[in-house]
Amino acid sequence: xxxxxxxxxxxxxxxxxxxxxxxxxxxxxxxxxxxxxxxxxxxxxxxxxxxxxxxxxxxxxxxxxxxxxxxxxxxxxxxxxxxxxxxxxxxxxxxxxxxxxxxxxxxxxxxxxxxxxxxxxxxxxxxxxxxxxxxxxxxxxxxxxxxxxxxxxxxxxxxxxxxxxxxxxxxxxxxxxxxxxxxxxxxxxxxxxxxxxxxxxxxxxxxxxxxxxxxxxxxxxxxxxxxxxxxxxxxxxxxxxxxxxxxxxxxxxxxxxxxxxxxxxxxxxxxxxxxxxxxxxxxxxxxxxxxxxxxxxxxxxxxxxxxxxxxxxxxxxxxxxxxxxxxxxxxxxxxxxxxxxxxxxxxxxxxxxxxxxxxxxxxxxxxxxxxxxxxxxxxxxxxxxxxxxxxx
Amino acid sequence: xxxxxxxxxxxxxxxxxxxxxxxxxxxxxxxxxxxxxxxxxxxxxxxxxxxxxxxxxxxxxxxxxxxxxxxxxxxxxxxxxxxxxxxxxxxxxxxxxxxxxxxxxxxxxxxxxxxxxxxxxxxxxxxxxxxxxxxxxxxxxxxxxxxxxxxxxxxxxxxxxxxxxxxxxxxxxxxxxxxxxxxxxxxxxxxxxxxxxxxxxxxxxxxxxxxxxxxxxxxxxxxxxxxxxxxxxxxxxxxxxxxxxxxxxxxxxxxxxxxxxxxxxxxxxxxxxxxxxxxxx
Numbered sequence: 285x286x287x288x289x290x291x292x293x294x295x296x297x298x299x300x301x302x303x304x305x306x307x308x309x310x311x312x313x314x315x316x317x318x319x320x321x322x323x324x325x326x327x328x329x330x331x332x333x334x335x336x337x338x339x340x341x342x343x344x345x346x347x348x349x350x351x352x353x354x355x356x357x358x359x360x361x362x363x364x365x366x367x368x369x370x371x372x373x374x375x376x377x378x379x380x381x382x383x384x385x386x387x388x389x390x391x392x393x394x395x396x397x398x399x400x401x402x403x404x405x406x407x408x409x410x411x412x413x414x415x416x417x418x419x420x421x422x423x424x425x426x427x428x429x430x431x432x433x434x435x436x437x438x439x440x441x442x443x444x445x446x447x448x449x450x451x452x453x454x455x456x457x458x459x460x461x462x463x464x465x466x467x468x469x470x471x472x473x474x475x476x477x478x479x480x481x482x483x484x485x486x487x488x489x490x491x492x493x494x495x496x497x498x499x500x501x502x503x504x505x506x507x508x509x510x511x512x513x514x515x516x517x518x519x520x521x522x523x524x525x526x527x528x529x530x531x532x533x534x535x536x537x538x539x540x541x542x543x544x545x546x547x548x549x550x551x552x553x554x555x556x557x558x559x560x561x562x563x564x565x566x567x568x569x570x571x572x573x574x575x576x577x578x579x580x581x582x583x584x585x586x587x588x589x590x591x592x593x594x595x596x597x598x599x600x601x602x603x604x605x606x607x608x609x610x611x612x613x614x615x616x617x618x619x620x621x622x623x624x625x626x627x628x629x630x631x632x633x634x635x636x637x638x639x640x641x642x643x644x645x646x647x648x649x650x651x652x653x654x655x656x657x658x659x660x661x662x663x664x665x666x667x668x669x670x671x672x673x674x675x676x
Numbered sequence: 677x678x679x680x681x682x683x684x685x686x687x688x689x690x691x692x693x694x695x696x697x698x699x700x701x702x703x704x705x706x707x708x709x710x711x712x713x714x715x716x717x718x719x720x721x722x723x724x725x726x727x728x729x730x731x732x733x734x735x736x737x738x739x740x741x742x743x744x745x746x747x748x749x750x751x752x753x754x755x756x757x758x759x760x761x762x763x764x765x766x767x768x769x770x771x772x773x774x775x776x777x778x779x780x781x782x783x784x785x786x787x788x789x790x791x792x793x794x795x796x797x798x799x800x801x802x803x804x805x806x807x808x809x810x811x812x813x814x815x816x817x818x819x820x821x822x823x824x825x826x827x828x829x830x831x832x833x834x835x836x837x838x839x840x841x842x843x844x845x846x847x848x849x850x851x852x853x854x855x856x857x858x859x860x861x862x863x864x865x866x867x868x869x870x871x872x873x874x875x876x877x878x879x880x881x882x883x884x885x886x887x888x889x890x891x892x893x894x895x896x897x898x899x900x901x902x903x904x905x906x907x908x909x910x911x912x913x914x915x916x917x918x919x920x921x922x923x924x925x926x927x928x929x930x931x932x933x934x935x936x937x938x939x940x941x942x943x944x945x946x947x948x949x950x951x952x953x954x955x956x957x
Contacts, residue, residue: 301846316697323693330694334845336708336852502754
């Protein structure tokens with residue numbers, strides 16, 4: 285009765301319920317599909333998974349469960365597809381960064397293909413791969429930049445890959461780092477608190493009062509809709525170590541702009557000092573002093589910092605620590621002033637969370653932010669937004 | 677009943693399975709996917725192929741679940757009451773059936789499209805749980821019970837602006853329409869433009885997929901934009917060679933306005949084209 289299949293899904297963290305399993309069984313009973321694993325994959329996904337963010341988990345669970353069933357079939361197809369994912373892992377970090385940031389450039393694509401070709405030749409007769417790899421190739425596909433689909437070049441091979449092993453939905457997985465789409469999706473959650481309460485168009489109290497004044501003759505009173513009251517200030521770190529992430533930040537920037545009416549952007553370098561900039565060219569004329577900022581914006585603004593927080597610790601804690609100018613008071617002092625005024629603040633950090641503990645500066649800022657630092661993943665962003673939407 | 681691709685609508689096997697399962701098991705089918713991948717079209721084509729009525733309930737940010745069932749126009753009754761009209765005595769004069777009511781009482785099993793359910797308030801899907809499950813509801817004002825003569829085929833679309841509640845999702849089948857690959861897209865285009873020249877199509881698709889590969893675009897062009905663009909290309913009689921010319925108009929494809937919908941994207945593309953051109957010099 286598919287119980288162990290169901291339990292495998294649950295093991296992978298899918299929240300499928302018993303009702304949904306019943307639906308699947310009912311569908312099988314009605315013989316909507318017949319004796320085809322591919323169709324069963326589609327049908328079970330249709331019934332049991334209700335979010336494309338969960339598709340990847342489902343693919344992995346499905347692969348595990350059906351691993352044994354299909355083993356003969358798989359053996360004949362393996363070599364090519366074991367190779368390709370492995371080769372992607374061979375790209376240097378530099379290439380990955382380039383690919384991630386400029387994935388669309390035709391030139392780069394060519395370069396990438398060439399690189400891939402070279403690598404393939406080097407590893408010709410690559411049975412060794414299978415021997416030494418040891419771990420299962422499924423779920424270990426490594427780096428796969430969006431938009432360059434390596435596995436789909438040869439049409440003959442393509443059919444051979446099992447749908448669930450392709451893991452096409454990996455990019456939607458909640459813990460994966462944000463891509464453009466995922467970023468917008470996550471930021472849309474901000475709307476939830478941005479639009480609290482549907483507007484009441486009929487002013488009931490006013491109507492009762494007015495009707496009473498008219499001695500019982502109905503006199504309808506209307507009031508205007510309530511508007512989005514949420515105000516946000518965003519501070520972006522640019523220059524230096526953040527250049528790797530500038531693309532991601534710009535995406536976040538683009539996604540955020542459409543969501544809010546009261547939204548202001550400021551830029552800083554490494555740490556907030558006595559002034560920030562209004563444009564990312566950081567021109568002198570665009571500078572706004574923090575003091576002025578504190579006077580201009582009321583404390584009900586919510587504040588989001590975006591930065592990798594990876595600097596020399598002295599840039600935060602010592603007066604004169606800034607690399608660009610002499611700051612009379614330390615960045616820490618200025619940041620504390622900001623946080624004292626804007627009590628509702630979070631820090632988004634595009635650095636992978638696993639690396640955080642390796643940087644002293646991140647620890648310092650974590651402490652300053654009272655642990656309100658979040659990774660720039662879907663989960664991190666949702667966490668940050670949950671914190672922001674609490675009433676303070 | 678098997679729902680298949682029609683002359684003008686190409687259906688992927690996955691989606692066909694999803695639709696057929698939902699129709700057979702009488703479950704609502706929730707469809708998500710990029711804008712322009714034919715979510716709404718699906719319901720229209722389904723209704724056409726079944727030869728039945730399509731009841732389209734377009735959701736807006738102000739939509740309430742109750743509006744789908746019925747609306748009780750208390751204000752006009754009050755007004756009639758003050759004017760001493762005869763109609764006032766019968767409350768059912770002031771009850772206006774909504775889309776769900778119409779769907780429940782239709783003679784032939786209709787297709788009910790609840791379009792863009794994510795636009796509504798966050799509580800909206802929860803308010804419809806029982807009605808979609810049991811396919812019946814009570815009219816409190818008259819004490820009448822409206823039950824479905826036969827369960828309508830319910831298609832729900834979402835653009836992912838809001839998350840839908842779990843309890844609601846559990847009652848639906850879910851399918852995510854992926855962006856079609858090159859082969860499928862070729863089929864779709866040919867279904868719309870049967871006489872299109874092969875080389876123009878290849879060139880156009882190449883440009884189109886290159887464009888979609890640019891990550892930083894705010895709005896990636898989708899199928900419906902491709903179709904519009906092709907229509908324009910045909911109308912302007914643009915030759916395939918122009919599409920191959922990467923330097924056309926500073927790297928922008930002809931009639932790019934059909935594909936790109938905001939000026940930042942256009943600027944970005946110009947910048948990229950400029951950057952690719954430079955090393956060659």
